Amino acid sequence: MLAATATGVNPDEPLAGLVVGECADPEPPPGWEVVEVRAAALNHHELWSLRGVGVGPEDLPVVLGTDAAGVTADGRDVVVHAVLGGAGPGEDETLAPDLHLLSERGVPGTLAERVAAPSRNLVPKPASLGFAEAACLPTAYLTAYRMLFTRAGLAPGARVLVQGAGGGVATAALLLGRAAGLEVHVTSRSEAKRERALELGAASALEPGARLPARVDAVVETVGAATWGHSLRSLRPGGTVVVSGATSGGDPPAELARLFWRGLTVAGSTMGTLEELRALCRLVDAAGVRPVVDSTFALADAEAAFRRLESGDAFGKVVVTNG
Numbered sequence: 568m569l570a571a572t573a574t575g576v577n578p579d580e581p582l583a584g585l586v587v588g589e590c591a592d593p594e595p596p597p598g599w600e601v602v603e604v605r606a607a608a609l610n611h612h613e614l615w616s617l618r619g620v621g622v623g624p625e626d627l628p629v630v631l632g633t634d635a636a637g638v639t640a641d642g643r644d645v646v647v648h649a650v651l652g653g654a655g656p657g658e659d660e661t662l663a664p665d666l667h668l669l670s671e672r673g674v675p676g677t678l679a680e681r682v683a684a685p686s687r688n689l690v691p692k693p694a695s696l697g698f699a700e701a702a703c704l705p706t707a708y709l710t711a712y713r714m715l716f717t718r719a720g721l722a723p724g725a726r727v728l729v730q731g732a733g734g735g736v737a738t739a740a741l742l743l744g745r746a747a748g749l750e751v752h753v754t755s756r757s758e759a760k761r762e763r764a765l766e767l768g769a770a771s772a773l774e775p776g777a778r779l780p781a782r783v784d785a786v787v788e789t790v791g792a793a794t795w796g797h798s799l800r801s802l803r804p805g806g807t808v809v810v811s812g813a814t815s816g817g818d819p820p821a822e823l824a825r826l827f828w829r830g831l832t833v834a835g836s837t838m839g840t841l842e843e844l845r846a847l848c849r850l851v852d853a854a855g856v857r858p859v860v861d862s863t864f865a866l867a868d869a870e871a872a873f874r875r876l877e878s879g880d881a882f883g884k885v886v887v888t889n890g
């Protein structure tokens with residue numbers, strides 16, 4: 568089958584190790600099944616993998632990708648939950664000691680014609696979404712859902728700041744936040760992206776570091792060092808910054824005095840649980856949320872899709888489709 572595979576890692580030129588070509592079909596172990604992938608969304612995660620973050624030489628080659636929507640052998644339309652690990656029934660699998668995702672630890676990922684996943688990880692595709700839109704849900708939209716509603720615990724009417732408005736998680740946080748009745752403020756380096764965010768319902772769209780109209784209850788932080796200080800300054804006393812990514816660097820000054828004096832909470836967050844993915848699918852159907860797809864590419868053109876993601880110019884998700 569055709570697949571986008573990491574064959575090597577390179578911290579400076581991540582796409583140097585990307586190969587789009589033939590590889591063996593997945594062989595599902597007991598309790599897993601094969602999904603014919605109709606669409607797979609790209610995430611910054613794939614660029615980290617190609618840089619060697621979370622992927623070692625012993626894992627290579629490995630099919631990339633954590634997001635898929637497709638069809639099972641018995642004809643069910645599904646989205647694929649990418650979170651793997653040894654959580655027991657009812658436990659939060661994002662906190663499992665051996666947490667890993669499809670495309671990590673040598674488990675083949677979703678950027679392929681077919682992917683194998685545990686049967687329990689297959690969730691019915693929201694009826695209101697096409698495959699390309701549905702493929703955006705299991706990583707970026709699930710991460711945003713958990714950040715807003717589980718980790719920050721935001722209720723309708725709350726104020727939230729989303730840093731880096733053009734990103735996949737960021738556009739998800741804007742759309743899901745609006746659907747849930749939040750007042751969503753965003754920053755972006757790009758004027759065009761700020762305008763898009765306003766069209767999608769942002770209450771304000773500011774340059775990075777700009778003063779907000781009012782302090783917020785929570786910040787959705789995926790940019791990292793470039794925006795961290797602004798995130799802390801933008802919170803009301805007692806507010807929460809939820810961090811799930813650090814694209815621009817992971818070691819900004821901690822500003823401990825600001826944290827303790829203003830009673831701020833820093834909450835880490837990664838992906839989401841199966842139950843959160845099911846709830847996200849219901850929210851999407853109930854509220855009519857349509858994930859923002861920046862562009863779609865055929866799997867054979869996956870390298871062009873990666874270049875689009877790497878450019879930083881995308882607004883929303885870059886998606887690879889099959890058939």
Ligand SMILES: NC(=O)c1ccc[n+]([C@@H]2O[C@H](COP(=O)([O-])OP(=O)(O)OC[C@H]3O[C@@H](n4cnc5c(N)ncnc54)[C@H](OP(=O)(O)O)[C@@H]3O)[C@@H](O)[C@H]2O)c1
Binds near residue numbers: 879
């Ligand atoms: N923990 C998890 O479960 C999880 C899940 C998903 C993603 N993540 C992480 O979250 C991050 C974002 O992921 P993504 O897939 O949403 O990435 P993405 O679609 O590539 O978006 C990254 C966004 O970050 C902003 N940005 C990048 N460099 C910046 C800089 N120097 N200064 C200011 N803003 C900058 C940009 O926003 P503007 O161009 O609008 O300024 C860009 O749109 C990645 O680091 C990813 O690994 C983690």
